[in-house]
Amino acid sequence: MSVGIRHDDLRRRNRAMVIAAVRRAGQPSRTEIAATTGLSHSTISAISADLIGEGILAEGKPSDTGSLKRGRPQVGLGLNPEAAAVMTVVLSLNFLSVTVIDYAGQVISEEQRRLDTLTMSREALIGECVAIVRRRLDDPDIDVRSVARIALAIQGITDTDARAMLWSPITPQTDIAFADILEAEFGIPATMENDCNMMAVALRWRDPERYRDDFIAILLSHGIGMGLVLKGELFTGTHSSGGEFGHMIHRPGGALCRCGRRGCVEAYAGNYAIWRNAKQLGEDTEPVADVSDAQMRALAATARERDGPEREAYRKAGEALGYGLGSLFALIDPAPVAMVGVSAAAFDLIEPALREAIAQTAGGQHSKSISFDTEPNELPLIREGCAMRALTFVDQEIFAPGVPARAGSGKNVA
Amino acid sequence: MSVGIRHDDLRRRNRAMVIAAVRRAGQPSRTEIAATTGLSHSTISAISADLIGEGILAEGKPSDTGSLKRGRPQVGLGLNPEAAAVMTVVLSLNFLSVTVIDYAGQVISEEQRRLDTLTMSREALIGECVAIVRRRLDDPDIDVRSVARIALAIQGITDTDARAMLWSPITPQTDIAFADILEAEFGIPATMENDCNMMAVALRWRDPERYRDDFIAILLSHGIGMGLVLKGELFTGTHSSGGEFGHMIHRPGGALCRCGRRGCVEAYAGNYAIWRNAKQLGEDTEPVADVSDAQMRALAATARERDGPEREAYRKAGEALGYGLGSLFALIDPAPVAMVGVSAAAFDLIEPALREAIAQTAGGQHSKSISFDTEPNELPLIREGCAMRALTFVDQEIFAPGVPARAGSGKNVA
DNA sequence: CAGAATTTTTTTGAGGCTCGAAAAAATGGA
DNA sequence: TCCATTTTTTCGAGCCTCAAAAAAATTCTG
Numbered sequence: 001m002s003v004g005i006r007h008d009d010l011r012r013r014n015r016a017m018v019i020a021a022v023r024r025a026g027q028p029s030r031t032e033i034a035a036t037t038g039l040s041h042s043t044i045s046a047i048s049a050d051l052i053g054e055g056i057l058a059e060g061k062p063s064d065t066g067s068l069k070r071g072r073p074q075v076g077l078g079l080n081p082e083a084a085a086v087m088t089v090v091l092s093l094n095f096l097s098v099t100v101i102d103y104a105g106q107v108i109s110e111e112q113r114r115l116d117t118l119t120m121s122r123e124a125l126i127g128e129c130v131a132i133v134r135r136r137l138d139d140p141d142i143d144v145r146s147v148a149r150i151a152l153a154i155q156g157i158t159d160t161d162a163r164a165m166l167w168s169p170i171t172p173q174t175d176i177a178f179a180d181i182l183e184a185e186f187g188i189p190a191t192m193e194n195d196c197n198m199m200a201v202a203l204r205w206r207d208p209e210r211y212r213d214d215f216i217a218i219l220l221s222h223g224i225g226m227g228l229v230l231k232g233e234l235f236t237g238t239h240s241s242g243g244e245f246g247h248m249i250h251r252p253g254g255a256l257c258r259c260g261r262r263g264c265v266e267a268y269a270g271n272y273a274i275w276r277n278a279k280q281l282g283e284d285t286e287p288v289a290d291v292s293d294a295q296m297r298a299l300a301a302t303a304r305e306r307d308g309p310e311r312e313a314y315r316k317a318g319e320a321l322g323y324g325l326g327s328l329f330a331l332i333d334p335a336p337v338a339m340v341g342v343s344a345a346a347f348d349l350i351e352p353a354l355r356e357a358i359a360q361t362a363g364g365q366h367s368k369s370i371s372f373d374t375e376p377n378e379l380p381l382i383r384e385g386c387a388m389r390a391l392t393f394v395d396q397e398i399f400a401p402g403v404p405a406r407a408g409s410g411k412n413v414a
Numbered sequence: 415m416s417v418g419i420r421h422d423d424l425r426r427r428n429r430a431m432v433i434a435a436v437r438r439a440g441q442p443s444r445t446e447i448a449a450t451t452g453l454s455h456s457t458i459s460a461i462s463a464d465l466i467g468e469g470i471l472a473e474g475k476p477s478d479t480g481s482l483k484r485g486r487p488q489v490g491l492g493l494n495p496e497a498a499a500v501m502t503v504v505l506s507l508n509f510l511s512v513t514v515i516d517y518a519g520q521v522i523s524e525e526q527r528r529l530d531t532l533t534m535s536r537e538a539l540i541g542e543c544v545a546i547v548r549r550r551l552d553d554p555d556i557d558v559r560s561v562a563r564i565a566l567a568i569q570g571i572t573d574t575d576a577r578a579m580l581w582s583p584i585t586p587q588t589d590i591a592f593a594d595i596l597e598a599e600f601g602i603p604a605t606m607e608n609d610c611n612m613m614a615v616a617l618r619w620r621d622p623e624r625y626r627d628d629f630i631a632i633l634l635s636h637g638i639g640m641g642l643v644l645k646g647e648l649f650t651g652t653h654s655s656g657g658e659f660g661h662m663i664h665r666p667g668g669a670l671c672r673c674g675r676r677g678c679v680e681a682y683a684g685n686y687a688i689w690r691n692a693k694q695l696g697e698d699t700e701p702v703a704d705v706s707d708a709q710m711r712a713l714a715a716t717a718r719e720r721d722g723p724e725r726e727a728y729r730k731a732g733e734a735l736g737y738g739l740g741s742l743f744a745l746i747d748p749a750p751v752a753m754v755g756v757s758a759a760a761f762d763l764i765e766p767a768l769r770e771a772i773a774q775t776a777g778g779q780h781s782k783s784i785s786f787d788t789e790p791n792e793l794p795l796i797r798e799g800c801a802m803r804a805l806t807f808v809d810q811e812i813f814a815p816g817v818p819a820r821a822g823s824g825k826n827v828a
Numbered sequence: 829c830a831g832a833a834t835t836t837t838t839t840t841g842a843g844g845c846t847c848g849a850a851a852a853a854a855t856g857g858a
Numbered sequence: 859t860c861c862a863t864t865t866t867t868t869c870g871a872g873c874c875t876c877a878a879a880a881a882a883a884t885t886c887t888g
Contacts, residue, residue: 005427006453007846010874013419031836039420040876045838071835072883214652230652237747238628238644247776248741252665252733261774319666327662327741333651360675362661421875424845445865454847459867485864486854831887838881845874852867858860 011047014039016400018047019056022077023395024208027060029074048077056083056103056399079104084148084398086390087136087188089129089178090382091154092195093117093170093222093290097379098132100142101387103394109139118289122173129178130185137186148398150190151390152178153198153382155225158241162191166240169223169258191393194241195219197234198385199340199378200227205388210373214335216328218245218321219378220343220350222290223258224266230332246270248327250320255283268320269350271296271343277313278303293342300346314349321350322357329363338373345376425461428453430814432461433470436491437809438622441474443488462491470497470517470813493518498562498812500804501550501602503543503592504796505568506609507531507584507636507704511793512546514556515801517808523553532703536587543592544599551600562812564604565804566592567612567796569639572655576605580654583637583672605807608655609633611648612799613754613792614641619802624787628749630742632659632735633792634757634764636704637672638680644746660684662741664734669697682734683764685710685757691727692717707756714760728763735764736771743777743784752787759790 014037021033028036034044051057060076081104090097094117100109115128129152137144156168164177182190199217203210213232219225224246228235236242246266247259254263258272267273272287278299303310325337339347351372359367375381428451435447442450448458465471474490495518504511508531514523529542543566551558570582578591596604610633617625627646633639638660642649650656660680661673668677672686681687686701692713717724739751753761765786773781789795 005424005846007424007873010419010421010424010845014875029836041837042839042877043875046875049838068885069835070833070885072837072881073885074836237745238749239747242745242747244744244776247744249737249744249775250666252737252771252774259776261776263774264776323663323666328745330658330661330663331651331656331742331745333653333656335652357666360666360677361663362658362673362675362678419875421844424874428846443865455866456848456868457846460846463867483864484856484862486852486866488865829888833886834884836881836883838879840879841877843874843876845872847872848870850867850869852865854865855863857862 012400014043015047015051016396018044018051019079019395019399020392022057022079023391027076027078029076031074033077051399052077054399055080081106082146084394085142085146086387086394087133087147087150088383088386088390089133089150089152089182090195090379090386091117091129091152091170092379092382093155095379096128096132097383098136099383099387100136100139100147101391103391105387105391109136109142111136117170118172120171122176125171125173126176126178126181130182133182133186147188148394149390150182150186150188151193151198151386151393152182152190153193153195153386154178155195155219155221155223157244158192158194160236160239160241162193164192189393189397191389193386193389194225194227194236194243195378195382196225196227196243197236197241198227198389199338199381200229200234200385201389202381202383202385203338204229205384210336211338214333216335216337218337218339219341220269220271220321220339220347221341221378222271224270224321228332245324245328248324250323256285256287258287265320265324269317269324269343274299274313274317274343277316278310280309296342297345300343300349303346303349311349314346315353317343318350318353318355319357322354323361325354326358326361326363329358330361331363334363334366334370336371336373338375340375340378340381342376344374347372347374426814428457429461429465430810432458432465433493433809433813434806436471436493437805441490441492443490445488447491465813466491468813469494495520496560498808499556499560500801500808501547501561501564502797502800502804503547503564503566503596504609504793504800505531505543505566505584506793506796507569509793510542510546511797512550513797513801514550514553514561515805517805519801519805523550523556525550531584532586534585536590539585539587540590540592540595544596547596547600561602562808563804564596564600564602565607565612565800565807566596566604567607567609567800568592569609569633569635569637571658572606572608574650574653574655576607578606603807603811605803607800607803608639608641608650608657609792609796610639610641610657611650611655612641612803613752613795614643614648614799615803616795616797616799617752618643619798624750625752628747630749630751632751632753633755634683634685634753634761635755635792636685638683638735642746659738659742662738664737670699670701672701679734679738683731683738683757688713688727688731688757691730692724694723710756711759714757714763717760717763725763728760729767731757732764732767732769733771736768737775739768740772740775740777743772744775745777748777748780748784750785750787752789754789754792754795756790758788761786761788 017037021036030044034041057077058080060078081102083103085102088099096115097112099107102108154165157166163179167174179190179192196219215229217227226243226245228243247264249263250265251263255267257264257267271291275291303314431451435450444458448455471491472494474492495516497517499516502513511526513521516522568579571580577593581588593604593606613631629643631641640657640659642657661678663677664679665677669681671678671681685705689705717728
């Protein structure tokens with residue numbers, strides 16, 4: 001079953017640890033690395049000498065801070081930006097966005113493009129993705145050989161192996177093995193990630209204080225998605241990306257959901273559901289394909305202005321989210337929640353009913369202490385998460401080979 | 415954050431691996447251990463020589479199997495029963511059960527006792543537990559010094575550190591740090607586990623083929639509990655034992671649950687809920703304190719015999735369990751389920767509605783392929799799980815020190 | 829401004845661990 | 859009895875980490 005530790009695994013693991021420490025801390029000295037990793041100074045010295053020799057790390061300028069301390073000044077170690085590059089491909093409704101990022105995390109090339117994802121053929125969708133990647137690789141600023149990994153993100157369900165999109169609301173197509181397709185086309189390792197999981201990864205890098213070991217990122221958009229970090233690891237289903245919070249059942253046999261079933265949380269809290277309730281269309285009405293952000297903002301403005309069906313629609317959304325979170329918290333215990341997406345900007349309309357509902361549940365025992373952050377713009381978050389995910393893959397698989405960075409696992413989030 | 419690997423960790427981890435391999439396989443030869451652990455023959459030889467020298471392992475009789483093969487016969491290595499002993503304490507409704515188990519897993523002493531847990535004072539409850547443990551330790555057959563660990567199991571919520579019972583339906587008392595109490599009293603390390611988690615651990619040892627990396631054990635008893643193994647590890651909440659499947663919300667504002675809230679799965683599927691529906695008492699009726707197994711069996715018999723409120727009660731239970739499982743499967747993907755407890759014997763009455771409900775949910779996409787096992791008797795399962803948990807703690811913490819066997823984690827299930 | 833104090837980093841030697849290869853042990857078959 | 863076969867042990871090599879000492883690079887002090 002689980003395999004014994006060989007002697008040479010040791011060095012590999014400790015190399016990975018040093019790289020991770022540098023990526024987290026920015027410009028730590030060898031002494032600081034020794035402290036955070038718990039390894040001895042001599043070991044850190046040996047490993048960092050290797051990594052510098054290989055061009056993975058680089059010593060920082062000693063001039064940096066006019067160190068006030070006595071003694072030999074610390075010399076900071078940083079990631080060598082030229083050690084590698086990674087590419088992120090984010091596919092969302094009617095929108096395709098690609099960035100190239102150097103090893104230190106700086107964007108060095110990007111391109112964005114509007115598409116009509118809902119009506120495109122399978123071939124056209126794949127073709128657009130391949131073409132945009134090719135254009136970025138052809139960018140004269142980019143050394144193609146340095147691009148070590150591609151991370152794709154898409155709204156919807158992906159498989160645990162991070163190879164394929166299984167189902168997505170942005171296209172009628174299913175089961176597209178994007179990762180395999182890009183790998184075959186460009187010879188660069190690729191993974192296919194779920195957008196909400198990438199949001200969670202990004203939150204962790206942005207604010208490790210708040211989003212450390214256990215937290216939830218919920219996407220309040222046309223659909224409802226979730227990224228979940230538990231005990232420091234990204235939580236995924238056993239076969240798929242999992243965490244389909246939006247399709248937990250809120251009311252058995254209730255409102256019609258975009259997925260074709262009834263009573264899902266999303267069927268009350270997704271943009272289309274809020275829209276449907278605000279327009280008093282009845283719960284059996286077929287969900288509309290898209291509601292623009294502007295329309296949603298207008299809806300929220302109306303709801304704030306006067307009592308009426310708009311306000312009631314947000315109340316119902318809050319209730320569904322609250323009961324859903326309550327059920328979730330019954331399983332995993334409460335944790336900080338980040339609300340992301342256009343409806344997060346209307347969280348003031350959602351929160352009262354949400355808190356009232358959650359207080360009715362087993363998970364809501366300490367409902368007052370549960371805290372919510374809001375972030376209306378999901379795209380930058382998804383891009384950032386993708387970038388960090390791709391970079392940590394490079395850290396672990398390429399620069400510290402032998403330490404398996406399981407695709408589905410979130411081990412490499414940290 | 416995560417700490418570097420020191421050089422001496424290597425030996426400790428590999429020792430733990432060898433012990434685990436022997437515990438799983440029974441009487442493996444050194445060659446077989448080398449194969450399963452992936453370590454070299456020389457390493458296995460060195461480690462097993464150490465372990466035999468320390469009295470942890472023992473060579474089996476060579477006469478065992480008249481080996482038909484040519485060549486030097488394999489000599490099996492087994493656990494030395496006298497290396498240590500562990501104690502399990504299982505506290506359930508009106509019942510307290512203790513066993514002492516040797517290092518090889520054989521029961522060497524036991525005692526069971528009826529109590530009136532619902533009305534006992536805090537002191538009396540603790541006193542009974544301490545007293546029964548003391549009696550077993552005084553058993554002349556037991557070498558007190560060899561008892562290396564105590565594992566308690568209780569129905570209800572325990573904390574992640576496995577120190578305390580936070581809440582339990584079997585007593586009005588809350589927050590009893592049983593583990594600390596027993597440790598202080600006897601100087602033997604103790605942990606406090608959730609009963610359903612122990613059921614899951616036991617299932618894994620009983621049938622590793624079926625219950626390997628991902629499965630669910632659901633207790634259908636007076637209350638509804640769950641033990642969940644995901645990706646090979648016992649899943650627990652972040653603060654508590656978590657996995658409160660019974661208190662996921664089935665119908666917002668619905669039937670009155672024993673926990674005081676409304677609409678929980680348990681309020682439809684617990685024994686008291688089935689009883690309440692069968693007797694047509696109305697969903698607001700205060701749950702009865704206990705329904706005997708005999709009464710439940712009579713109810714099931716009636717339901718099988720004729721259509722009526724009894725049959726309808728089981729149908730409602732199935733529906734609640736089905737929607738609950740559907741929501742759960744939306745989060746974690748479907749997995750094999752073991753139904754345990756007295757109502758598992760009535761699973762034929764529950765299953766049709768359960769399958770119908772689950773098919774209405776996102777998690778039920780492949781509902782036909784989801785398989786259910788039933789096991790009417792939970793107590794032996796809980797005891798077994800406790801025993802294995804305590805033994806693997808000894809394996810890892812005492813006989814391979816330095817490898818942290820986190821209390822809350824399920825790492826040591828395997 | 830020189831030397832002392834201080835802190836960081838590198839070097840060195842010791843001790844441990846795993847591994848592969850070879851040797852030893854234990855058995856069945858000819 | 860001796861050979862073939864399989865398991866187990868032994869042995870030396872190669873790494874890795876660690877602690878301690880040495881070296882390096884500063885600031886402080888008189």
